[in-house]
Structures are given as C-alpha cells and as structure tokens.
Amino acid sequence: MSFQIPRGTQDILPGEVEKWQYVEKTAREICDTYLYKEIRTPIFEHTELFARGVGESTDIVQKEMYTFLDRKGRSITLRPEGTASTVRSFVEKKLYANPAQPTKLYYIGPMFRYERPQSGRFRQFVQFGVEALGSNDPAIDAEVISLAMSLYQKLGLQSLKLVINSLGDAESRKAHREALIAHFEPRIGEFCSDCQSRLRQNPLRILDCKKDRDHELMATAPSILHYLNEESKAYFEKVQQYLEANNIPFEVDQNLVRGLDYYNHTAFEIMSNAEGFGAITTLCGGGRYNGLAQEIGGPETPGIGFALSIERLLAALEAENITLPIETTIDCYVVTMGDAAKDRAVSLVYELRNAGLKVEKDYEDKKMKAQFKAADRHHAKYVAVLGDDELEKNVVALKNMETGSQEDVAIDQLISYLHQNI
Incomplete structure (x- = not known):
C-alpha cells in the first residue's frame, strides 16, 4: 500500500526549506529590533475561542475550521489563525499586568483551514503574525504597519502596495451599520445566502463577499469614511501622518473592511503588484481590534496586529525573481x-x-x-x-x-x- 500527502498540504524538502528558514530568521530579526517577543501557543484550542475570537459570521468559523471532539466530548479546533490564541494567552497569563506596556508579541507557526487549495493557498499553511496589546496611540498602528513593510522590503520585494482604511470607533460603526442595512435590505434577496444571513448579524461582511462583489449595490454602498465622527477622523489622520513621516506610501481604500464586530479604526492590507503573481494579490492583512480581549473574558484592552502567509511571501519573491542569499557551501x-x-x-x-x-x-x-x-x-x-x-x-x-x-x-x-x- 502506498501513501500520498493529504490534499492541501506540502512537503518542504531540502533545497526549499532553506528559503523558509531564511525568511523566518529575517522576520525574527526585524521583530527583535522592534522589541516584539515571540509567543508559542497550542496548535489546537477550544472551539469556542475561535467562534468568539474570529467571529461567528466569518467563513473561517462557518466553513473552514478543522473541528473534532476529544475523548471527553469537548469540541477542539486546529487553530485557523494566530490572533485569538495570542490574545487568549495575554488574558489568561495576565500579561496586561506587566508594568511595561504595550505588550508586543509575534508568532510563527502552522495554521489550518479547510478551503479549496490553489496557488499559494494550502489547508495547512504557516503564518507569521504580530500583535501589540495595550495602547490606543495611533503611532503603534503605524509601527505595526511599518514592521510588516520592513520585512517585505528587507527581503527585496519592490512591487508592493499598502492600502489602509478606517472602520471608526463604536459610534461610527453603529451609524455605518444602520446605513448598510438600509442600503442592502430592499434587494437583499438578490444576494447569496451568506450575505442574507449577515445583513443583521454583521452587514460589513457583505462588502467582503466574493460571490456578489460585482453586484451594482456594492459599488454604491455607503462608505465608512462618511460616518466617521471627529475623534475617528483625527485618529485616522494621525495614522496617515505617521506613515508619511516614515516615507511609507499608501492608498486609502474605503472598501477595505475587516469584518469582525470588534475591529475598529485602522484596517490595512499589503498587496503584490508583481506581474504573474496571480489574481489574489493580498500578502498581508491587519487591523485594530480593541474589543477582542473583553470578548474572550479579559479586561478592556486595545490591540492591533497583522498576519501574513509565508507561502504567499515566498510566491511573491518568486514572482519578482528574487534569489535569497542562502549559504550553500x-x-x-x-x-x-x-x-x-x-x-x-x-x-x-x-x-x-x-x-x-x-x-x-x-x-x-x-x-x-x-x-x-x-x-x-x-x-x-x-x-x-x-x-x-x-x-x-x-x-x-x-x-x-x-x-x-x-x-x-x-x-x-x-x-x-x-x-x-x-
């Protein structure tokens, strides 16, 4: 009997694994200069953590998680992303009590999502992520974005595009939510079943739908930027000011959303414009999530972070014909x-x-x-x-x-x- 590797996974052999090691080493070195410390969390957690921490309405929770019952009948899930586990550890281990704040953490490890395998996307993939917890200063938003850009640039990538948006504070989000419901509700029957269920649960997620992205109502949907109160506008302007001070070019994309209820203020993505990279251009995504620690039982704690796929990063390097300086002697x-x-x-x-x-x-x-x-x-x-x-x-x-x-x-x-x- 012969065995084959499960669909959506890969063997990384000698000759290729050195590229992974180089990229991971570079990420660790950059985190060290920014004073982010590594955290290692379990590969599996209680399912409820991801239901709360990722969001009941997300595709990840509804369709993509590897979930099973252990021998005592408890629902366990292989981690689909790293933020929920990191924040769970932050709360459980009371890192918020440390005198030095914010708490700045990073992780590198395998994640698991049951989705259709395609170029650069696997059912087991490796994610590098950064989380900064404990600061409401827009400067930490700019720092997190700068760290991500620094990694890509240090590895030699040039065809990069940074897009940012603001999701506003709770007051701004509430006003925008009501506007979205009023906009989509009269014709919600024309949308997919996922969008119909999200109308009341989390209408912002409709804007992120892949099936209905060409529907005419998408182009005319109310922008969050029109609903920002003065505090949220000032916050977003500060983030932009700090990025400009760091000479990091960016574009404001009012359609960029992070669909979880507790996301607020800054949202961002880094994309590759390299020719031949593929239809899915996103390399990295992140945002501010000030309500997450409370959602999983901790104190009110602001936070911001990002995550990127090492597989996607390596594909971007290949698309730009970048050879890593790996010692082979x-x-x-x-x-x-x-x-x-x-x-x-x-x-x-x-x-x-x-x-x-x-x-x-x-x-x-x-x-x-x-x-x-x-x-x-x-x-x-x-x-x-x-x-x-x-x-x-x-x-x-x-x-x-x-x-x-x-x-x-x-x-x-x-x-x-x-x-x-x-």
Whole structure:
C-alpha cells in the first residue's frame, strides 16, 4: 500500500526549506529590533475561542475550521489563525499586568483551514503574525504597519502596495451599520445566502463577499469614511501622518473592511503588484481590534496586529525573481584513502564540527575521484585529504577548491587554519 500527502498540504524538502528558514530568521530579526517577543501557543484550542475570537459570521468559523471532539466530548479546533490564541494567552497569563506596556508579541507557526487549495493557498499553511496589546496611540498602528513593510522590503520585494482604511470607533460603526442595512435590505434577496444571513448579524461582511462583489449595490454602498465622527477622523489622520513621516506610501481604500464586530479604526492590507503573481494579490492583512480581549473574558484592552502567509511571501519573491542569499557551501570535505584513514576521519570530522565548522565525509566507500566529486556537489571550500602517508606525518593535504593550491597542514592545526582562512 502506498501513501500520498493529504490534499492541501506540502512537503518542504531540502533545497526549499532553506528559503523558509531564511525568511523566518529575517522576520525574527526585524521583530527583535522592534522589541516584539515571540509567543508559542497550542496548535489546537477550544472551539469556542475561535467562534468568539474570529467571529461567528466569518467563513473561517462557518466553513473552514478543522473541528473534532476529544475523548471527553469537548469540541477542539486546529487553530485557523494566530490572533485569538495570542490574545487568549495575554488574558489568561495576565500579561496586561506587566508594568511595561504595550505588550508586543509575534508568532510563527502552522495554521489550518479547510478551503479549496490553489496557488499559494494550502489547508495547512504557516503564518507569521504580530500583535501589540495595550495602547490606543495611533503611532503603534503605524509601527505595526511599518514592521510588516520592513520585512517585505528587507527581503527585496519592490512591487508592493499598502492600502489602509478606517472602520471608526463604536459610534461610527453603529451609524455605518444602520446605513448598510438600509442600503442592502430592499434587494437583499438578490444576494447569496451568506450575505442574507449577515445583513443583521454583521452587514460589513457583505462588502467582503466574493460571490456578489460585482453586484451594482456594492459599488454604491455607503462608505465608512462618511460616518466617521471627529475623534475617528483625527485618529485616522494621525495614522496617515505617521506613515508619511516614515516615507511609507499608501492608498486609502474605503472598501477595505475587516469584518469582525470588534475591529475598529485602522484596517490595512499589503498587496503584490508583481506581474504573474496571480489574481489574489493580498500578502498581508491587519487591523485594530480593541474589543477582542473583553470578548474572550479579559479586561478592556486595545490591540492591533497583522498576519501574513509565508507561502504567499515566498510566491511573491518568486514572482519578482528574487534569489535569497542562502549559504550553500561547506567549509571542508574530508577525503580518505585506506582503512586507517577512514577510522581517523570519524574523530577528525567530529572535532571539526565541534569547533563550529561545516564538514562532511564519505560514507559509501567511494574512490578518491568520486569523493572529490562529492566535495564539489557540496561546494566545499577546502578538501582535506587523509591517507597512510598523511597519517604517518600527522598532517592532511589541504586543497583550496577555489584557487587549486594545496599544502600540508598539521592535523592539530587544522581547526585554527580553517578558522583563519574561511
């Protein structure tokens, strides 16, 4: 019987996994400069957390979650995103009590959604996300957006577009909600069943519908920007001011929504305009969610964050033909001739590796010529040849693979020689 990988998942093999490691390393380094600390939460949580934390009316909760009953009949869900778990931990572990606020966190890990697999979209995917909890300052909104842009730019992406919008405060949202209901209700029967159920539950989600996005009422739907009160307008203007101060170009898109009830003020997406990237251009999405901590049992706490798919990021790099500077060389390959040399090479390689050097040797009893070919495949900087003559003299014949020069180096001096010359 043969087995195949489940649909919507992928094996990331050597040769590709190094790209993932480089991207994740870059993300961690940027978070370190912004003083965001890593948090690791369980891959599964109680289902109710996501129902509350993501939203009952969302496609994620209604259609895409991997949910099952455990042996005691409790409903458990594989995490479909990282914000709800992060905020749950923030509340449960009372991070809000720390004197240093805001609490700035990031995560990198697998998420799970049962959706139709397509280019750059998988049922198991890796998400990098950032959450800043505890500040109502629009400067933290600009910081979170700047962090996301910094990651893409540091990796070399150029065909980027940042779009932002304001969803206003609770008062503004309420006025906009009533306007949306009045706008769509007379002809709601022309919309899909999802939109019909959302009319009263969360009409903002209608604007995010993929099925009915070309309906004429979508183009004429009332804009949230027309319902912002003075406080919300001032907040949004400050966010824009800070982005401009950071020389981060952006566009205001009044149709950009984050459909959860507790989202407010800033919403944003980063998109790729690279040719050939595909019809789905969004790389990253985020927004302010001041009501989320309360929704899951915590104190009133403002928050803002974003999440991005590592798969989508790598696809954008490929679309722009960007080659990551991944090191593919090794420091030294040990070539042996004779049984005594093979035996000595085992401990020699161990010593070199313990000294922090990247070293390999033959494990297949290859001839000397084949061992040199293996060294070439590993892009070895040096080859250390060890045979009976070298053992007798307690040296290796060390060849520089770039210049072709060769010299005898004492075995007990090999580590220091390589460190000095690599």
